[in-house]
Amino acid sequence: MTHILHRQIAGTLPVAATGSGIEIVDSTGKRYLDASGGAAVSCLGHGHPAVTAALHEQLDRLAYAHTGFFTTEVAEKLGDRLIADAPQGISHAYLVSGGSEAIEASLKMARQYFIERGEPKRRHVIARRQSYHGNTLGALAAGGNEWRRAPFSPLLIETHHIAPCFAYRFQEPGESEEEYGRRAADALEAKILELGEGTVMAFVAETVVGATAGAVPPAPGYFKRIREICNRHGVLLILDEVMCGMGRTGTLHACEQEGIAPDLMTIAKGLGGGYEPIGAVLLGRHIYESFANGSGFFQHGHTYMGHPMACAAGLAVQETIRRDNLLANVRTQGALLRRRLGERFGNHPYVGDIRGRGLFQAIELVEERSTKTPFDPAKKLHAKVKKAAMARGLMVYPMGGTIDGTRGDHVLLAPPFIVTEEQIGEIVDRLGSALDDALA
Numbered sequence: 001m002t003h004i005l006h007r008q009i010a011g012t013l014p015v016a017a018t019g020s021g022i023e024i025v026d027s028t029g030k031r032y033l034d035a036s037g038g039a040a041v042s043c044l045g046h047g048h049p050a051v052t053a054a055l056h057e058q059l060d061r062l063a064y065a066h067t068g069f070f071t072t073e074v075a076e077k078l079g080d081r082l083i084a085d086a087p088q089g090i091s092h093a094y095l096v097s098g099g100s101e102a103i104e105a106s107l108k109m110a111r112q113y114f115i116e117r118g119e120p121k122r123r124h125v126i127a128r129r130q131s132y133h134g135n136t137l138g139a140l141a142a143g144g145n146e147w148r149r150a151p152f153s154p155l156l157i158e159t160h161h162i163a164p165c166f167a168y169r170f171q172e173p174g175e176s177e178e179e180y181g182r183r184a185a186d187a188l189e190a191k192i193l194e195l196g197e198g199t200v201m202a203f204v205a206e207t208v209v210g211a212t213a214g215a216v217p218p219a220p221g222y223f224k225r226i227r228e229i230c231n232r233h234g235v236l237l238i239l240d241e242v243m244c245g246m247g248r249t250g251t252l253h254a255c256e257q258e259g260i261a262p263d264l265m266t267i268a269k270g271l272g273g274g275y276e277p278i279g280a281v282l283l284g285r286h287i288y289e290s291f292a293n294g295s296g297f298f299q300h301g302h303t304y305m306g307h308p309m310a311c312a313a314g315l316a317v318q319e320t321i322r323r324d325n326l327l328a329n330v331r332t333q334g335a336l337l338r339r340r341l342g343e344r345f346g347n348h349p350y351v352g353d354i355r356g357r358g359l360f361q362a363i364e365l366v367e368e369r370s371t372k373t374p375f376d377p378a379k380k381l382h383a384k385v386k387k388a389a390m391a392r393g394l395m396v397y398p399m400g401g402t403i404d405g406t407r408g409d410h411v412l413l414a415p416p417f418i419v420t421e422e423q424i425g426e427i428v429d430r431l432g433s434a435l436d437d438a439l440a
């Protein structure tokens with residue numbers, strides 16, 4: 001008997017009781033290796049002493065002060081930390097409580113920027129099919145996952161979608177990676193011209209696609225070309241790094257590896273590592289100045305924005321990653337994870353692709369490797385993999401609809417940045433046996 005409306009009504013969930021390091025322990029004492037950080041959230045694992053100490057200290061000092069009345073030292077420090085490490089041109093942070101809120105705020109910032117600049121005709125948002133930007137209505141409208149959008153489509157704001165950059169599925173035979181990247185990026189220019197010069201305000205994309213397609217990195221040169229197209233047409237580039245950002249791919253921001261900087265960037269999951277709900281929009285100086293020199297404020301706000309407890313968590317997580325040089329471990333263990341996945345699944349008859357960056361890796365499951373034919377979605381293979389993994393005390397993040405929202409299955413791995421070589425081996429062993437069990 002429960003009074004909670006859980007994500008799934010049928011079935012019962014184990015009760016998470018405690019957690020430490022990369023493990024969660026349920027109320028029966030069963031231990032789970034958290035190889036996905038939940039949904040790529042728990043970047044420092046569970047019960048990290050530096051973070052819990054910072055939270056105790058903030059709680060004893062002050063839990064909440066409304067941002068309409070006060071700023072706080074902890075929020076200012078987090079802002080300083082985020083901007084010190086931000087991509088070029090980014091000058092300010094807008095603190096919210098999660099990824100969807102960050103996306104909503106970034107869309108409104110883009111719109112207000114153009115109003116401040118006297119370009120009110122710019123209103124169109126272009127995003128990509130198979131992307132995920134959150135579940136609130138604006139974020140859902142930006143997202144390109146058909147299954148998630150369908151029931152709510154009459155409520156969604158107008159948005160436009162181009163094809164994703166997804167080499168395993170959409171690169172053509174005989175086309176080089178660079179040629180494919182250019183073709184995929186040029187779809188943005190075609191869409192801007194179709195909608196009409198001077199009417200598009202923003203292009204939204206995940207730098208490395210997360211939950212909906214499974215750790216899909218961009219083709220080489222793709223984002224350089226996207227940046228050029230945005231510049232040429234005066235369109236703002238919003239990078240959604242809610243899942244792939246804050247160190248997950250081996251650099252603090254995934255866009256560093258693309259050699260570009262966005263106008264606006266959303267971050268969330270790894271920002272607070274799950275210790276508190278927190279997200280942020282990082283905005284470029286030009287956007288800040290358009291508000292500062294125009295109406296003098298950003299017409300938005302939430303009750304819990306800049307919450308001191310959330311800021312304390314974000315600050316402690318980010319300081320710990322720096323102090324312990326954990327991005328180096330993300331790169332080392334990420335390379336090891338990739339190697340181990342290759343050894344275990346490289347010749348597996350039902351694994352079509354292994355991909356990702358850093359500690360953000362995925363395998364895509366196929367019924368037939370040579371034709372890349374997916375499994376029948378009615379099999380719900382992804383759900384079987386999750387069940388078999390949980391039975392073995394392993395948390396991974398499998399998802400269906402990889403190709404088009406309906407067809408395809410993948411398993412996403414996003415272990416905490418503190419993961420060890422030995423734990424990587426254990427994760428891949430348990431995943432291999434869970435997969436074979438689910439496929440049997």
Ligand SMILES: *Cc1c(COP(=O)(O)O)cnc(C)c1O
Pocket residue numbers: 097098099100101103132133134135206210211240241242243244268269
């Ligand atoms: C999870 C996610 C979101 C939404 O974040 P919430 O905190 O769940 O609202 C947005 N964008 C991406 C890329 C995500 O992975």
